[in-house]
Amino acid sequence: xxxxxxxxxxxxxxxxxxxxxxxxxxxxxxxxxxxxxxxxxxxxxxxxxxxxxxxxxxxxxxxxxxxxxxxxxxxxxxxxxxxxxxxxxxxxxxxxxxxxxxxxxxxxxxxxxxxxxxxxxxxxxxxxxxxxxxxxxxxxxxxxxxxxxxxxxxxxxxxxxxxxxxxxxxxxxxxxxxxxxxxxxxxxxxxxxxxxxx
Numbered sequence: 001x002x003x004x005x006x007x008x009x010x011x012x013x014x015x016x017x018x019x020x021x022x023x024x025x026x027x028x029x030x031x032x033x034x035x036x037x038x039x040x041x042x043x044x045x046x047x048x049x050x051x052x053x054x055x056x057x058x059x060x061x062x063x064x065x066x067x068x069x070x071x072x073x074x075x076x077x078x079x080x081x082x083x084x085x086x087x088x089x090x091x092x093x094x095x096x097x098x099x100x101x102x103x104x105x106x107x108x109x110x111x112x113x114x115x116x117x118x119x120x121x122x123x124x125x126x127x128x129x130x131x132x133x134x135x136x137x138x139x140x141x142x143x144x145x146x147x148x149x150x151x152x153x154x155x156x157x158x159x160x161x162x163x164x165x166x167x168x169x170x171x172x173x174x175x176x177x178x179x180x181x182x183x184x185x186x187x188x189x190x191x192x193x194x195x196x197x198x
């Protein structure tokens with residue numbers, strides 16, 4: 001194990017599953033994705049898009065990815081919670097009844113929470129675990145975001161697991177391939193770096 005650590009690309013020490021998988025570029029044909037990339041912060045326009053049920057799950061994921069991350073942290077999950085509370089006429093997110101929040105919104109909150117502070121990815125897992133609907137659970141997009149967060153957690157102790165988590169996902173026929181192939185390739189090409197740790 002010591003040997004693989006020493007020969008592993010030095011770049012990986014600075015990068016991570018969450019910060020090195022910029023798959024939003026596969027969705028630059030969507031203006032909202034380019035807008036999110038420019039803004040970097042959840043505003044009313046971005047919140048409206050993320051919370052609209054009819055918008056595609058993969059494009060919502062790309063919007064979140066485009067909002068990106070910052071070494072010093074961000075607060076996009078907190079900002080989105082405020083817009084969610086406002087949409088239900090509540091003064092704060094804690095006042096919103098959980099059953100009223102759609103599964104895709106839990107996914108988005110989970111992914112944004114992880115991107116906001118990628119040093120504490122485990123904080124994002126409870127949001128993903130609130131998802132119950134089979135339609136969302138069988139979405140490759142949902143599973144890919146969930147996998148990226150779990151990979152980030154695994155980075156602290158088991159680099160081999162980073163690859164096995166994603167490899168198991170990609171080879172599972174149960175999931176609906178609703179994430180663009182180019183986006184999947186961007187994610188896989190980075191996570192493949194960890195295969196040598198197995």
